[in-house]
Amino acid sequence: MMTFLVWRLKHISDNNFILIVASVIGLTAGLAAVTLKSTVHYVQQLLQQNIDVTRINYLYIVYPVIGILLTVLVRKFVVRDTPGHGITRILRAISKSSSRIRKRYMMSNMLKSAITVGFGGSVGLEAPIVVTGSAIGSNFGQFVHLDYKKRTLLIGCGAAGAISAIFNSPIAGVIFAIEVILTEVKISKFIPILIASVSGQLVSIVLLGEDILFSFKLVDTFSARDTPWYILLGIASGMASLYFIRITYLVEGAVENIRNQYGRAIFGGLALALIIFVFPPIYGEGYESIKSLLQGNEVKFLSGSFFYGLADQELIVIGILLLVILAKPFATALTLGSGGSGGVFAPSLFMGGVTGFLFSRVVQFILPSSNISASNFTLVGMCGVMSGVLHAPLTAIFLIAEITSGYMLFVPLMLVSAISFTTISYFEKHSIYTKNLIEKGDLIQYDSDLIVLSLIDLKKIVEKDLLTIHPDAKLQELVGLVKKSKRNIFPVVNDRNELEGIVTLDHIREIMFDPEKQANVVVKTIMQKPPAYLNPQEKMQSVMNKFELTQAWNLPVIDNGKYLGFISKSRIFNAYRKKLIRQTKE
Template sequence: MNFKKLLGKFLIWRIRHIRTKNFVIILGGLIGVIGGIAAVTLKSLVHFIQISLSGLSDSFIYIFFPVVGILITALLANYVLKERLGHGITTILYAISKKSSIISRTKMYSRMLTSGLTVGFGGSVGLEAPIVVTGSAIGSNIGRLMHLNYKQRTLMIGCGAAAAISGIFNSPVAGVIFSIEVILTDVTIAAFIPLLIASVIGSLISMLLLGDDVLFSFDLTDPFLAGDFIFYLILGVFCGLISYYFSNTTQFAEKLMSNIKQPIIKAIVGGLGLGVLMLFFNPLYGEGYDTIKLILNGQASEVLSNSQFFADVSNEWILVGLAFLVLLLKPIATGLTIGAGGNGGIFAPSLFIGGITGFLFAQVNNLLDFGRTLSVSNFTLVGMCGVMSGVLHAPLTAIFLIAEITSGYTLFLPLMLVSAVAFSTNSYFQKHSFYTAKLIESGDLIQHDKDKQLLSLMNISKLLEKDLMTIQPQQKLEELVALVKKSNRNIFPVVDEENVLKGIITLDDIREIMFDPESQKSVIVETLMHRPPETVSPDDHMQEVMSKFEKTGAWNLPVIKDGQYLGIVSKSRIFNTYRTKLKRQQKEMGS
C-alpha cells in the first residue's frame, strides 16, 4: 500500500474519531518534538564546525573562515537549493500574507544547513531566524499533509516558530510570546493551547538532548535596586536610538553588497570585508554570545584577548572606546554577512549590540564615579532586552526571553521599563519593525486591518474579465451595432491592430444614433470613443485598485500591461469575490 492511500485512510479515520481542535493540539505536540530536534541539530552543527576550526584560530588564517562559510552557503543557495536566503522571518510573514501559509519543503532543512555553515565559519549573524524558518516550514508542511485549512496551517507555523525559539534558548514562555507577537497577528484563546504544547515540548527536547548546554544562559548575582530607576530610564532611550542605528546600518551594508551582481564575487568580497573587521575586533566573530558571557562574568578585559592588535590593552578607558567601536561595527558585519550571501538572522546581533550598550552605559558611569555604582551584569542584560525590543518591535518577547535565560524575574521591573522606553523611542523614528517594514511598504503585509487583509488575498489576474468584444478605431458604427447584438455586455474597448487600448465606448455613447441608418454608414468608432477615467495594471495591489474605483466613481476599469489591453476588472466582481473570501475566512475561524 503506497503512502497516499495510507494517509487517506488515516485522514478518514481521524475525521471519524478525533475532533479537529484536539487533532490540532496533537499536531502542535508533534511539531514541538520535530522543532526541538531541529534546534538541537543546528546548534550541534555549529558547535562541531567551531570546534573543528578552533585549532586554527590563533593564526591569521582565521580571517578567511567567513569567506569559506559564506562562499559555500552562496553556492548551495544559488546552484543546489536554488532559493534566495535573505531575512528568514520576513519570508515567513510573506508566506502567511501572500502564499496562504504555504512554505516550500526545502526550507525544512535548507536554512539549517546554510546558517550552520555561515555561523560555524564565523558569520556575524544569529541562528534564531533560520531555526524559526525551519520550525515554521515544518509546521506549514505538516499542516498541508494533514489537509488543514489556511487558519490552521498558520497556527502550525506559529507552533513551529514557538518550538524553535523555545528549543534554542530553553525559554518556553518567550517562544510562545515570540510566535504571537512576531509571527501570528490574530490569535484566539483556543490557539494558545497548541502553541503552549509545541513550546513546552521544544524546550523539553532541548533539555533532554543538550542538558545545560543551551545557546545562552546566565545566573543573576546582583539584586535590582530601586534607586537605579532613573538610570534604567535613560538606558531605555539609548537602547531605542541604538536599535534605530542597528536597523539602518545593517540595511545599508546589505544594500551596498547588493550592487555586486555576481554571487561568487559578492561572497568573496563580503567575506573578506568581514574577515578584515574580525582581524581587528574578534568579538565580531560569530553570534557574539561568548563576548556577552565574559562581560556578565566580570571578565570584560578578556573580550579582546584573542585580538591580533588589542590583546594587551589594559586601560579601562581604551577598552571602553574599543567596545564602542565594536558596537558601531557589528551592524556592518551583520549586513555584510547577509548581503554577501550568508544565512542568518538579526536576533542574536540585536542581543549582542544591546549587551554592549548596557555594558558601556554602566561602565562609563562607574568610571566617571557619579556617586552611584551600577551593576554591569544587570545593565548588560537589560540592555539586551532594550535593543531587541526596538529592533524587532517585540517588547514582550524581549522581556520574557531575558527573564527566562537568567532563570528568574529579579530584573522584571527594569526589563519592563527599558523594553517599553526603547520600543517607544525606536517607534518614533521607525513605524514598523526590521522584519515587516519592507513588506508593509510594498503592500505584501497588512497588519490589524481585516479589510486590507482580505483585499490583499485577491489577485487582479483572477478577477480579469475577458469576454468583452473589442473594435478598432477606424471601423464604422454599423460594425459596432453588429457587436452590440452579439454581446451581453454594454462596454466595448477600442483597440488598434497591435491590441493597444485607444478608448472605450458604452451603450450610452451610441444609444441616440445606433439605429440611424445614415449614422451607421458615416460615423466611425474613433469619433465616439472616450478615454477611460483610469486604467489598472495586473501588478497593482487591490487597495490601489479600489482607490481608483473610489476616485473615479467607475464600475469598470480596463486592465493594461505594457500598453496591451488584457481585459476589464469590475467593481461588482470584486465585491462578490470579497464576500466569498469573507465567508470562507469566518468559516475557517469557526472551525
C-alpha cells in the first residue's frame, strides 16, 4: 500500500487522483444502488404474488411485523449497529468525526433496508443507498490517506452516484450532494461530483435500462392559466411538509420510548400493519401507487383495500386520499421508530404526489370547468413536499424534471418548490435531517467560526495543574502552595473531591504575610463561589457563552459533582488557533 501511495504522489497529481477516485466511487455506489433496488423489488414480487387486488388481504398484517422483527435481529446479531436516520448519521460524521464513516455502513444499511422495505415498511431506499455510497467514499478516502476535506468531497461523490443511479437523474444527484450533504463546497469541487454522478447513472443504464425506481413520461403540457392553482398548491405542499415533519418526530419519539426493543418492534410493526391493512397504497415505498394516480387509475390505487370498487364515488375518493395523506407520516414514523431501516425521501415524494392529486381532484370537484391536469399537479406536488421536508428546493426541482424526461413543467416546479420551502421555513428552520443535530449542537451550518470552535473537545483542554486546598486548611498552608504554584487560582476541594469554592491571589494579597492571619484564618472563610461551572460534555458554544456572561478568564469543570480541573480562555484560544491552522492546511 505504501509503495502505491508513494508512486501515486510521484506520478499523479492530487486533482487527477481525485477525479479517478470519484469515478470509481460513483461506479461502486451505482452498483450498490442497482443491487439494493433489484433485491427489494424481487422480495416484494415474491411476497405479493399471493395478494389478490380485488379483495381485502390479511397478509398486509403479517408482512410488516415480520420485516421489522427481522431488521431488529439483523441489526443486533449481524451488522451490530444502532438505529437512526442514515443521512443524519452522515452529517454528524462530517461535522463531528472528521468525515470518517465506519466500514460496516457500506453494507449494513443495504441489508436492513432491503428487509424493511421488501416486507412493506413505509420508508424509502434512497437514504440507505446514500449512506452506502457515502460510506464507500469515506472509507476509500481513509484507505488512500486523504485529508478531511477530500474525504468529505468523496462522501458527496458517493451520495451523488447513489441518487443518480437509483433515479437515473445525474443532475439531481449532483445538486442533492451539494444541497444536503455538502453545504459548503467550492465551484472547483463540482467536477469530481459530476463525474461520480455520471458514473453512477451509467451503471444504472447498463444494468437496469428503463427499469429504474421511478419514471413517468409527461402527457400534458404546462398551462399558464393554472398558475394561481400552482401557487395554492405550493402553500398546501408547505403545510403538508410541516405536518409530515411534526408527526414523524412525535410518533417516532413516542415509539422509541418503549424500552424493550422486541416489544417496540412488535408494537410498531402491528400498528404499521393496521395502517397498511386499511390503506394498502402506503405499503412499501409507494411508487407504484403514485404511478396509478399519474395514470388517473384510482381503481388500481385502491386495490386490495376496503374501498376497492368505490373509485367512481368522487367524494369518497377525495376523503380516502385525505386519510392516506394523514396516515403516511404515522406509517413512516412507526417503521423507523420500531426498528426498521429506511429514509424519508420516498415518503415525502409519495405524500407530495397524493397531495398534488388530491388538490387537482378538489379543484375539479369545485370547478368542473377548470380542466386542470391531475398528472401535472401530482408531479409538482411531489416536488413541493420533497422541497419542504428535505429543505432541498433545487434537488426537488431537478429530480422531478429528470424523472419526467423533460423540462415542460420547470416553471410550476420552480414556483411550487419555492413557495413550499418558504412556507415551511416560517415554522421549521431546519430540515428533517438536520433539526436534531443543530438543536444538540452537533451540526453548525454557514458559520465558519462556530464550525471550528465545535471541533474542540472540552475534555482535552481541561487544565489539571492547579494546586487544590482543603476548606478547613489554614491560610499558612495556602501560602505554602502559593510559593510552589505557577498559577494564581487555588480550587478549594473537600475530601469527596467536590469543589466548594476558589481562592485567588487577589483574595489573600493583603493578609498573606500577616503571621497572625496565617495561623487563624481558615480557607473556607475567604473562598468565593465560581461565577459558573462547566460540564465536560458541554458544547463549546455554551462554554463561550458562559465566559462572555461572567467575564471570567477561568471556569471550573465539574463532572457528576466531582472536580476535574479548570478551563481558561487562553487555552481555548490556543486550541482554536491550532484547529483553524489545520483546517486551512487541509
